[in-house]
Amino acid sequence: MTAYSGHPAHPRRYVTAAALQPLVRDGRAPRLLDVRTPGEFRTVHIPGAYNVPLATLREHREELRAHLDEEVVLVCRSGVRAEQAEQALAAAGLPNLRVLEGGMNAWEAAGAPTNRGPERWDMERQVRLVAGSIVLATGLVGVFVPGAHLIGTAIGAGLTYAAVSNSCAMGVLLSKLPYNRGPRTDLRTVIAGLRATP
Known part of the structure; x- marks a missing residue:
C-alpha cells in the first residue's frame, strides 16, 4: 500500500x-x-x-x-x-x-x-446563480403578483434540504445541460x- x-x-x-x-x-x-x-x-x-x-x-x-x-x-x-x-x-x-x-x-x-x-463555471457556482436569480426574480415579481414570493421560499427550502442531505437536485438537473455534459x-x-x- x-x-x-x-x-x-x-x-x-x-x-x-x-x-x-x-x-x-x-x-x-x-x-x-x-x-x-x-x-x-x-x-x-x-x-x-x-x-x-x-x-x-x-x-x-x-x-x-x-x-x-x-x-x-x-x-x-x-x-x-x-x-x-x-x-x-x-x-x-x-x-x-x-x-x-x-x-x-x-x-x-x-x-x-x-x-x-x-x-467554464463549476457546478456550485451555477447552482448559486440559478437559485439566486430565481429568488431575486420572484421577490421583485412578488411586489406585483401576490404569492410569487413562495417560489423563492421553495428554493430556500430546497437549498436547506440540499445542505442537510448533502445532495443537490438543482445540481443534478444542471449537470444534464449540454454546457456541463x-x-x-x-x-x-x-x-x-x-x-x-x-
Whole structure:
C-alpha cells in the first residue's frame, strides 16, 4: 500500500492535497477517479485522473470494481460528490478508497499541477446563480403578483434540504445541460485505460 497520510480524524478515508501532490509528481499516485461532469473535468483536472461522472459510477460500479482492486482516490470540486462515490463503491465491496480532502478547490489552492481546458463555471457556482436569480426574480415579481414570493421560499427550502442531505437536485438537473455534459464519458475507454495502467 502506498504510504501517504490522510485527514487526522479519518486517516483511512481522506488524503490531503499536500500528501497526494508528490505522488502525482513522481508518477506514484494511486488511481485517481474524478467524479465531476465531463465539462468540469475538461476545464481542469489532476494529471493522470480518469473522468467517471458520479451518475455513471453509480450505474456501473460493479464493472468498475473489477478494475479497481488497488488504492483509489476519488476527486470532485469540493469533496461532496467524491464522498458519495466512495459510499457507492464501498457498498460494491471495493476496499482502499480515499477522498481528496477539499477536492479540486484544495488541490488548486495548494498550487498542485493541473491539466487545463476551456474555462467554464463549476457546478456550485451555477447552482448559486440559478437559485439566486430565481429568488431575486420572484421577490421583485412578488411586489406585483401576490404569492410569487413562495417560489423563492421553495428554493430556500430546497437549498436547506440540499445542505442537510448533502445532495443537490438543482445540481443534478444542471449537470444534464449540454454546457456541463461536455464530451461523453465512454466507460469502455475508461476501463481500457485502467487495464493499461500498471
